[in-house]
Amino acid sequence: MQRIVKVKTDYKNSRVKQPYFVLNLASKWKLPLAITLLAFALMWKWAEWSQFYAASQYEQTDATWDPNQVTLDVALPENKEATSLIQATTLAEATKSQEWKTFTIKAGDNLAYYFQEAGLDSKAVQEVLSLGKEVNQLKRIYPGQTLRLLSREDGKLQVLQFDIDPLSTLIIERQTNDKLASHIEDKPIEKRVAFGGGQIFDSFFVAGKHAKLDDALIMELANVFAYDIDFANDIQPHDYFKVLFEEYFVNGVKVGNGPIVAAEFINNGKQYRAIRYTDTQGETSYYSPTGESLKKAFIRTPVQYTRISSHFNLHRRHPVLHKIRAHKGVDYAAPTGTPVKAAGAGKVVFVGKKGGYGNAIILQHGSKYTTLYGHLSRFGKIKNGSAVRQGQIIGYVGSTGLASGPHLHFEFRVNGVHHDPLKVALPQAEGLIGAAKKEFLTYSQSLLHLMDKHGKVLVATNE
Numbered sequence: 001m002q003r004i005v006k007v008k009t010d011y012k013n014s015r016v017k018q019p020y021f022v023l024n025l026a027s028k029w030k031l032p033l034a035i036t037l038l039a040f041a042l043m044w045k046w047a048e049w050s051q052f053y054a055a056s057q058y059e060q061t062d063a064t065w066d067p068n069q070v071t072l073d074v075a076l077p078e079n080k081e082a083t084s085l086i087q088a089t090t091l092a093e094a095t096k097s098q099e100w101k102t103f104t105i106k107a108g109d110n111l112a113y114y115f116q117e118a119g120l121d122s123k124a125v126q127e128v129l130s131l132g133k134e135v136n137q138l139k140r141i142y143p144g145q146t147l148r149l150l151s152r153e154d155g156k157l158q159v160l161q162f163d164i165d166p167l168s169t170l171i172i173e174r175q176t177n178d179k180l181a182s183h184i185e186d187k188p189i190e191k192r193v194a195f196g197g198g199q200i201f202d203s204f205f206v207a208g209k210h211a212k213l214d215d216a217l218i219m220e221l222a223n224v225f226a227y228d229i230d231f232a233n234d235i236q237p238h239d240y241f242k243v244l245f246e247e248y249f250v251n252g253v254k255v256g257n258g259p260i261v262a263a264e265f266i267n268n269g270k271q272y273r274a275i276r277y278t279d280t281q282g283e284t285s286y287y288s289p290t291g292e293s294l295k296k297a298f299i300r301t302p303v304q305y306t307r308i309s310s311h312f313n314l315h316r317r318h319p320v321l322h323k324i325r326a327h328k329g330v331d332y333a334a335p336t337g338t339p340v341k342a343a344g345a346g347k348v349v350f351v352g353k354k355g356g357y358g359n360a361i362i363l364q365h366g367s368k369y370t371t372l373y374g375h376l377s378r379f380g381k382i383k384n385g386s387a388v389r390q391g392q393i394i395g396y397v398g399s400t401g402l403a404s405g406p407h408l409h410f411e412f413r414v415n416g417v418h419h420d421p422l423k424v425a426l427p428q429a430e431g432l433i434g435a436a437k438k439e440f441l442t443y444s445q446s447l448l449h450l451m452d453k454h455g456k457v458l459v460a461t462n463e
């Protein structure tokens with residue numbers, strides 16, 4: 001550095017003309033030269049841009065396009081561009097930033113403390129908190145949360161980043177108008193597919209825990225196969241399961257589990273497989289590898305009952321009338337107020353008082369099936385003609401009508417004929433068809449392949 005300075009001094013002191021001229025020109029013509037260069041650069045950029053614009057116009061209008069003509073016809077906005085360039089440079093100079101300060105919140109410390117630590121002036125806290133609702137997060141900071149501050153040399157805040165939770169960050173930034181603005185940024189969640197599996201020795205729950213599945217995933221797995229396997233009564237030793245499920249990561253750190261993507265359950269030697277699929281209507285469900293729904297069109301028991309107080313019996317002596325009268329349904333004893341669910345998706349065709357049934361509901365499911373729910377204490381949010389989903393709460397257990405105690409009287413009719421709800425063969429819910437089925441089969445193949453591959457690894461490590 002010193003040597004350069006010395007050389008410069010030499011030029012000035014000596015009367016060597018040429019180098020001095022160069023220096024002289026540089027200082028005297030610096031500004032006009034810079035402006036000229038800038039103007040040329042802008043003209044060049046503008047020409048490029050206008051060609052691109054004209055080209056896109058050309059595609060739309062199909063008109064003949066001459067790039068030279070377009071370029072010459074439009075006035076250069078060089079003054080405006082130059083001005084904003086100068087403004088940006090000035091601002092950058094003024095707001096020369098200091099280094100980021102990162103704090104992990106400790107018990108008992110407040111925002112003002114960290115602001116002071118970051119070299120921010122005393123007004124900064126108020127300036128931030130006056131930004132409104134979004135920054136209220138900063139009024140309740142908890143130990144372990146992370147706060148990052150970038151201050152300016154003049155003691156003003158340039159940027160604040162506050163990790164609200166693993167998924168979102170509050171960001172406050174100083175704008176070009178010198179005012180602060182806040183927004184919440186959601187971090188991108190990375191999804192990964194994880195594998196879990198194991199053999200059942202004592203209980204399904206214990207085996208699930210061994211496979212490092214959390215409680216929610218174990219419950220979900222039982223739900224996926226709930227229509228085929230009775231997890232309370234049917235589980236056998238040496239039953240086997242495999243699960244592919246989603247794991248969510250943010251910045252490489254696991255933040256939670258997603259849904260089960262595919263699963264297999266071997267129950268008493270019989271294989272059940274499920275693949276999660278979302279159809280074109282956005283409905284997500286589990287299907288067999290061939291695209292059949294794993295759901296039945298009906299839930300067999302539409303209420304959580306304490307006991308079955310009366311079975312389907314065509315020659316029963318009626319408990320209230322004391323006469324032989326067919327009992328064309330099942331009575332599920334349950335406390336008054338227990339929710340009653342729609343056994344299947346359908347339409348309300350009757351809701352109201354119906355003789356001995358008391359408060360009753362009749363649902364129509366397609367053209368073939370109807371279900372009846374009697375002795376209800378009250379109705380859910382339904383009315384005649386309204387559509388109901390499978391499992392939707394339609395009413396509550398009671399003892400209205402001819403009833404000796406609170407229970408649900410449930411009837412199941414196929415083509416108008418009563419069937420025993422506990423024995424009737426329940427139809428499957430609709431499976432996939434057409435293009436959706438085609439798409440599903442390809443997807444299903446790749447997932448099952450992945451599950452088989454993992455399964456082999458697991459069996460190998462078990463041995």
Ligand SMILES: [Zn+2]
Binds near residue numbers: 310330331409410
């Ligand atoms: Zn009954």
